[in-house]
Amino acid sequence: MSLLVIGTLAYDTIETIHTRRTEVLGGSAMYFSVAAGRFVPVRLVGVVGRDFRPQDLEMLKRGGIDASGVEQADGRTFRWSGRYESDWNTRHTLETQLNVFEHFDPKVPVAMRDSQWVFLANAAPKVQMKALDQVLRPRFTVVDTMNLWIDTARADLLALLRRVDAVVLNDEEARMLTGERNLIKAAGAVLGMGPRYVILKKGEHGAFLLGNDVHFSLPAYPVEDVVDPTGAGDSFAGGFMGYVAETGNVSPSTLRRAMLYGTVTASWCVQGFSVEALSNRTRAEIDERFDELRAICSVG
Amino acid sequence: MSLLVIGTLAYDTIETIHTRRTEVLGGSAMYFSVAAGRFVPVRLVGVVGRDFRPQDLEMLKRGGIDASGVEQADGRTFRWSGRYESDWNTRHTLETQLNVFEHFDPKVPVAMRDSQWVFLANAAPKVQMKALDQVLRPRFTVVDTMNLWIDTARADLLALLRRVDAVVLNDEEARMLTGERNLIKAAGAVLGMGPRYVILKKGEHGAFLLGNDVHFSLPAYPVEDVVDPTGAGDSFAGGFMGYVAETGNVSPSTLRRAMLYGTVTASWCVQGFSVEALSNRTRAEIDERFDELRAICSVG
Numbered sequence: 001m002s003l004l005v006i007g008t009l010a011y012d013t014i015e016t017i018h019t020r021r022t023e024v025l026g027g028s029a030m031y032f033s034v035a036a037g038r039f040v041p042v043r044l045v046g047v048v049g050r051d052f053r054p055q056d057l058e059m060l061k062r063g064g065i066d067a068s069g070v071e072q073a074d075g076r077t078f079r080w081s082g083r084y085e086s087d088w089n090t091r092h093t094l095e096t097q098l099n100v101f102e103h104f105d106p107k108v109p110v111a112m113r114d115s116q117w118v119f120l121a122n123a124a125p126k127v128q129m130k131a132l133d134q135v136l137r138p139r140f141t142v143v144d145t146m147n148l149w150i151d152t153a154r155a156d157l158l159a160l161l162r163r164v165d166a167v168v169l170n171d172e173e174a175r176m177l178t179g180e181r182n183l184i185k186a187a188g189a190v191l192g193m194g195p196r197y198v199i200l201k202k203g204e205h206g207a208f209l210l211g212n213d214v215h216f217s218l219p220a221y222p223v224e225d226v227v228d229p230t231g232a233g234d235s236f237a238g239g240f241m242g243y244v245a246e247t248g249n250v251s252p253s254t255l256r257r258a259m260l261y262g263t264v265t266a267s268w269c270v271q272g273f274s275v276e277a278l279s280n281r282t283r284a285e286i287d288e289r290f291d292e293l294r295a296i297c298s299v300g
Numbered sequence: 301m302s303l304l305v306i307g308t309l310a311y312d313t314i315e316t317i318h319t320r321r322t323e324v325l326g327g328s329a330m331y332f333s334v335a336a337g338r339f340v341p342v343r344l345v346g347v348v349g350r351d352f353r354p355q356d357l358e359m360l361k362r363g364g365i366d367a368s369g370v371e372q373a374d375g376r377t378f379r380w381s382g383r384y385e386s387d388w389n390t391r392h393t394l395e396t397q398l399n400v401f402e403h404f405d406p407k408v409p410v411a412m413r414d415s416q417w418v419f420l421a422n423a424a425p426k427v428q429m430k431a432l433d434q435v436l437r438p439r440f441t442v443v444d445t446m447n448l449w450i451d452t453a454r455a456d457l458l459a460l461l462r463r464v465d466a467v468v469l470n471d472e473e474a475r476m477l478t479g480e481r482n483l484i485k486a487a488g489a490v491l492g493m494g495p496r497y498v499i500l501k502k503g504e505h506g507a508f509l510l511g512n513d514v515h516f517s518l519p520a521y522p523v524e525d526v527v528d529p530t531g532a533g534d535s536f537a538g539g540f541m542g543y544v545a546e547t548g549n550v551s552p553s554t555l556r557r558a559m560l561y562g563t564v565t566a567s568w569c570v571q572g573f574s575v576e577a578l579s580n581r582t583r584a585e586i587d588e589r590f591d592e593l594r595a596i597c598s599v600g
Contacts, residue, residue: 087481181387184522205505206519208596217596219506219517222484253600260599294599296508296517299560300553 002114003245005032006045006106006131007121007144007234009052009070013081013094014228014273021228024274025056027078028121028144031231034275035238035265036119037063038286039246043112045069045131049077049100063279069109073100088229089203108134117245119237120164122146125156132163140250142166142199142241144233150176162194165250166211168237170201184210197255199240199262201233209259214252218259221267221293228273232266235278239265239286260297264289302414303545305332306345306406306431307421307444307534309352309370313381313394314528314573321528324574325356327378328421328444331531334575335538335565336419337363338586339546343412345369345431349377349400363579369409373400388529389503408434417545419537420464422446425456432463440550442466442499442541444533450476462494465550466511468537470501484510497555499540499562501533509559514552518559521567521593528573532566535578539565539586557590560597564589 007029013022033042042065052072060067079097084090106127108115116139120128128143135141141164149157150173157177161167167190175181178189187198187210197211208217240262247254264286271277307329313322333342342365352372360367379397384390406427408415416439420428428443435441441464449457450473457477461467467490475481478489487498487510497511508517540562547554564586571577 182524185524202505205502206517208519215522215596216598217506217519217522218599219508219519222517224482224485256598256600296515297597297599298516298556299518299594299597300556 002043002112003036003040003117003119003241004043004045004108004112004115004135005029005036005119005121005238006108006128007032007119007123008078008101009046009048010078010080012230012274013079014230015081015083015094016228017084017086018227021273025059026080026230026274028123028231028234031234031269031275031278032119032121032238032241033060033065034063034279035235035269036242036245037065038239038265038281038283039242039261040064041066042242043069043115045106045108045112047071047073047100047104049073049075052077059279066112069107069112071107075100082230084229088226091229106131106134116140117241118142119241120144120160121234121237125149125153125160129156129160129163132160140165140244142168142237143195144168144237145173147173147176158193161190164195166197166199167195168199168201168233170203170233174198174200183208199237199259201236203232207236207259207263209255211252211255214255216252216256216259218263218293218297221263221289222296223267223270226270227277229270231275232270235269236262236266239263260290260293261286263293302343302412303336303340303417303419303541304343304345304408304412304415304435305329305336305419305421305538306408306428307332307419307423308378308401309346309348310378310380312530312574313379314530315381315383315394316528317384317386318527321573325359326380326530326574328423328531328534331534331569331575331578332419332421332538332541333360333365334363334579335535335569336542336545337365338539338565338578338581338583339542339561340364341366342542343369343415345406345408345412347371347373347400347404349373349375352377359579366412369407369412371407375400382530384529388526391529406431406434416440417541418442419541420444420460421534421537425449425453425460429456429460429463432460440465440544442468442537443495444468444537445473447473447476458493461490464495466497466499467495468499468501468533470503470533474498474500483508499537499559501536503532507536507559507563509555511552511555514555516552516556516559518563518593518597521563521589522596523567523570526570527577529570531575532570535569536562536566539563560590560593561586563593
């Protein structure tokens with residue numbers, strides 16, 4: 001049950017064609033935690049600045065998230081700002097201020113080192129490795145990354161991939177990492193780099209899971225009114241890992257169902273700004289949408 | 301069981317990044333017939349020129365296709381030539397010669413007018429309507445169209461949509477027809493135009509079926525080595541309708557399975573030039589891939 005996540009907590013400024021919101025709660029580990037917290041208690045490791053709002057820490061605690069691994073450092077919290085085009089697929093990063101995250105040195109509290117389920121949210125591979133090194137006997141470790149690290153820290157990333165059970169990539173990252181345009185071939189090539197499973201996310205076109213014992217593909221949940229796509233990928237990972245940790249096994253059928261739960265938490269995520277829509281969801285609402293998605297996928 | 305298709309038979313010249321093939325058998329009704337012929341005998345109505353090769357008619361007959369509704373007119377057979385970019389998604393039409401198809405006046409032979417299952421392959425909506433008028437009591441009619449007709453013959457197309465049971469559209473066509481960018485909203489708007497079902501094809505991203513009693517979404521079959529994408533949409537329609545006609549009902553579960561069969565026939569289509577890979581498939585091979593796709597889709 002013990003699910004640990006290491007990653008960013010941030011304040012985001014987000015522009016869509018409809019509206020603009022400033023200083024909303026964000027960050028990869030934040031989205032992950034809120035999604036995974038729908039399933040199991042979550043242990044969160046990260047860093048925030050002196051400006052981090054007390055009510056945001058309160059919100060985490062109410063959501064079943066143990067934030068005792070969140071260090072408060074001198075300086076400002078990580079800031080990100082971006083703008084989405086009307087098709088939601090095109091995102092322009094307007095500004096990234098690493099702030100306290102620039103010198104983030106992950107410290108997994110002693111009480112969290114027995115975590116069985118570990119998610120290394122997007123960060124420099126060296127930082128992710130340093131965090132992983134502090135976990136005693138992880139049972140299932142999943143790593144996320146981004147184009148920047150594939151490009152600038154490839155050797156570190158490849159070393160990390162040999163130590164994890166699964167990697168989460170979007171289509172662009174998978175192509176960049178492997179040089180393969182065809183996504184199935186790309187996923188196969190990633191398996192050759194070490195992980196037992198690859199989760200390949202295609203945004204509005206769904207996702208697939210490939211491993212030696214499983215190949216499962218599913219559509220995105222059809223959200224008619226997207227509000228803010230920020231955090232969809234981390235919310236997917238949170239729903240996926242939350243369900244796996246809750247179930248306590250990584251059988252192919254658990255992983256398939258976890259892909260549906262990840263799709264569901266990602267769909268709630270994009271229906272509100274920040275974690276607003278997702279953090280207000282009950283488990284019953286999540287299960288209801290799971291059943292709906294399952295019906296949409298069901299060959300019958 | 302009686303499945304009728306009206307549409308084009310053509311000779312295509314196709315360029316891919318790997319190779320160039322001239323004067324290969326093509327056309328919407330041709331691809332449809334070869335795919336549907338894997339399931340049930342097919343009745344084909346169309347027009348060819350004096351240059352149509354006898355061995356191509358022979359191939360049709362061997363594939364269980366009744367070509368007695370194919371008129372041979374003075375002039376040359378429809379010609380199309382196109383070039384694909386390396387990503388397969390970008391297609392440039394290099395030339396279209398309508399030839400004998402320019403004045404195509406569909407004549408459904410008397411012996412074919414009792415057809416229960418009807419596919420109106422892409423043609424001017426007026427021509428499609430004229431063909432449909434000759435069928436006595438169609439039980440399930442599906443229509444395909446293209447951006448040209450949505451743009452230039454919208455009123456005719458809307459009149460036709462009020463008379464058919466289902467329409468097959470790709471993502472671009474659905475958006476163009478409805479003005480909705482979101483594909484689920486677009487499909488819902490199409491239902492408001494008359495058909496009971498919309499089949500929305502997203503190429504490598506799969507397809508979905510929407511109706512009042514069904515919503516089913518599935519991924520494309522993961523083809524690793526595409527040879528020629530020409531005809532994938534018509535082969536999808538052929539597998540879909542062939543299975544529906546074979547089953548003899550349009551229950552939601554039949555339609556869901558038909559979406560898988562359409563995906564399978566489309567996947568075989570793109571693995572060869574023209575109808576070459578598809579026409580050489582046994583039903584057992586099609587069922588084997590159906591089972592494989594079903595496993596990929598199965599939540600378990």
